[in-house]
Amino acid sequence: MVEPPLRADAARNRERIVDAACDAFAERGFDVPLEEIAARAGVGIATLYRRFPTRDDLMVAAASRKFDQYELALHEARQAPDGWTGFAGYVQEVCRMQAADAGLADVLTMSFPGAREFEARRTALYHGFVGLVERAKAEGSLRDDYVPEDLPLMLMANAGVLRGTAQAAPRAWQRLVGYLLQAFRTGGEAEPLPAAPTPRQTYRAMLRISGCQGRSQPPQH
Amino acid sequence: MVEPPLRADAARNRERIVDAACDAFAERGFDVPLEEIAARAGVGIATLYRRFPTRDDLMVAAASRKFDQYELALHEARQAPDGWTGFAGYVQEVCRMQAADAGLADVLTMSFPGAREFEARRTALYHGFVGLVERAKAEGSLRDDYVPEDLPLMLMANAGVLRGTAQAAPRAWQRLVGYLLQAFRTGGEAEPLPAAPTPRQTYRAMLRISGCQGRSQPPQH
DNA sequence: GCAGGACTGGAGGGGCGCCTCCGGTTAGTG
DNA sequence: CACTAACCGGAGGCGCCCCTCCAGTCCTGC
Numbered sequence: 497m498v499e500p501p502l503r504a505d506a507a508r509n510r511e512r513i514v515d516a517a518c519d520a521f522a523e524r525g526f527d528v529p530l531e532e533i534a535a536r537a538g539v540g541i542a543t544l545y546r547r548f549p550t551r552d553d554l555m556v557a558a559a560s561r562k563f564d565q566y567e568l569a570l571h572e573a574r575q576a577p578d579g580w581t582g583f584a585g586y587v588q589e590v591c592r593m594q595a596a597d598a599g600l601a602d603v604l605t606m607s608f609p610g611a612r613e614f615e616a617r618r619t620a621l622y623h624g625f626v627g628l629v630e631r632a633k634a635e636g637s638l639r640d641d642y643v644p645e646d647l648p649l650m651l652m653a654n655a656g657v658l659r660g661t662a663q664a665a666p667r668a669w670q671r672l673v674g675y676l677l678q679a680f681r682t683g684g685e686a687e688p689l690p691a692a693p694t695p696r697q698t699y700r701a702m703l704r705i706s707g708c709q710g711r712s713q714p715p716q717h
Numbered sequence: 718m719v720e721p722p723l724r725a726d727a728a729r730n731r732e733r734i735v736d737a738a739c740d741a742f743a744e745r746g747f748d749v750p751l752e753e754i755a756a757r758a759g760v761g762i763a764t765l766y767r768r769f770p771t772r773d774d775l776m777v778a779a780a781s782r783k784f785d786q787y788e789l790a791l792h793e794a795r796q797a798p799d800g801w802t803g804f805a806g807y808v809q810e811v812c813r814m815q816a817a818d819a820g821l822a823d824v825l826t827m828s829f830p831g832a833r834e835f836e837a838r839r840t841a842l843y844h845g846f847v848g849l850v851e852r853a854k855a856e857g858s859l860r861d862d863y864v865p866e867d868l869p870l871m872l873m874a875n876a877g878v879l880r881g882t883a884q885a886a887p888r889a890w891q892r893l894v895g896y897l898l899q900a901f902r903t904g905g906e907a908e909p910l911p912a913a914p915t916p917r918q919t920y921r922a923m924l925r926i927s928g929c930q931g932r933s934q935p936p937q938h
Numbered sequence: 939g940c941a942g943g944a945c946t947g948g949a950g951g952g953g954c955g956c957c958t959c960c961g962g963t964t965a966g967t968g
Numbered sequence: 969c970a971c972t973a974a975c976c977g978g979a980g981g982c983g984c985c986c987c988t989c990c991a992g993t994c995c996t997g998c
Contacts, residue, residue, distance in 0.1 A: 506975060530957090542958075542978075543975080543976060645915070656875065657874050661873065702826055726994075
């Protein structure tokens with residue numbers, strides 16, 4: 497069951513593949529061609545497959561690198577002066593990371609039953625978040641019917657906004673998060689919101705989503 | 718510039734293609750293979766391409782069929798007893814339609830600069846919505862800093878939730894909409910929310926998103 | 939009922955990404 | 969230094985979907 501140690505050059509290549517995967521996933525999401533990752537790593541496609549037989553394996557390896565960030569955010573949220581600051585700060589930070597990293601953010605809303613250590617860290621993060629929720633509820637600033645499952649819900653919503661607006665209105669997600677935090681808070685006065693996307697930005701975003709791969713000319717024979 | 722009328726059989730086939738496209742888009746989203754649409758319509762792939770040279774052309778034709786529903790929803794919202802009911806009812810209805818129709822809902826967040834009549838109807842819907850917004854703001858129930866562009870934002874967020882939960886927690890979107898409406902309303906007390914997805918549902922949704930196309934066995938030679 | 943033009947569908951070339959096979963290369967030990 | 973096991977990478981088969989070409993079919997107007 498225990499893997500024999502890799503030869504030095506193989507280990508080096510493995511590292512380079514994971515590095516390349518991190519970059520590629522962050523820039524272009526999880527559906528980049530594996531060939532591109534291999535090319536970025538300066539490695540043959542076969543080498544990539546030998547080391548990571550499944551796309552999931554590679555995703556797990558790449559994602560693990562980012563857990564540090566999430567754990568740091570959780571740690572900071574725990575030390576916030578009050579429950580709401582901690583809860584809201586964590587939620588915002590997670591969404592910000594999601595916006596900054598096209599693919600890897602989905603990691604929190606994914607499950608890889610095969611990856612033990614990965615799942616353990618994800619579960620720990622989840623428990624930590626439950627703690628934030630309870631603290632905020634106890635001080636009365638977070639509505640009672642909030643449930644921790646609302647975080648994945650929010651991440652999925654955020655992902656949808658990011659998919660649609662990443663190019664044209666890269667700050668639109670902040671407004672969504674602003675609205676949602678407002679809804680999560682009890683007895684909230686209307687607080688100022690992040691700026692809305694302009695009509696122009698919205699229009700451009702709508703163009704982007706559509707196919708619009710050009711080539712719509714009639715055959716003009 | 719004016720198209721000659723189609724031959725009777727050609728017109729019939731055209732109808733069947735649009736019917737099939739409506740069904741296919743609704744069931745599986747906009748990225749169904751065109752070959753499948755042709756097969757559903759009982760028609761050769763070439764026939765489909767002759768009638769709709771571009772995927773966008775077909776999408777426009779299929780989407781136009783659904784405008785009636787949107788226009789009906791707008792009409793009803795206008796006759797609501799008060800501004801908030803009209804605004805919230807319309808928003809909910811649009812999101813409900815989005816949930817019921819995997820692909821076509823994106824239509825409202827897309828733009829097809831080439832399709833005149835299509836764009837005109839979409840624009841009319843937009844203006845109608847602006848009317849709902851103004852009425853609700855005037856009566857003081859909708860926050861002042863709400864902008865009409867928040868509707869596409871919401872639709873994108875809803876699309877993200879639907880993508881993630883369609884199989885495992887088909888009602889999750891209602892909770893998102895509930896939260897957002899709460900945030901849109903001024904001075905809102907916390908109203909009861911649609912049920913949250915259960916942890917079990919959330920877990921299943923997370924599994925679904927991941928690749929998980931099986932086949933992760935090591936080569937076991 | 940008979941041209942002839944409009945229409946049809948399947949075959950097939952092309953691109954892209956997935957994944958594997960295999961001949962050549964290299965690290966690392968004795 | 970020499971040898972062997974581990975490692976490498978490109979070539980290429982496969983499946984999927986896109987889109988086009990063309991020989992045959994079927995309306996429709998006369």
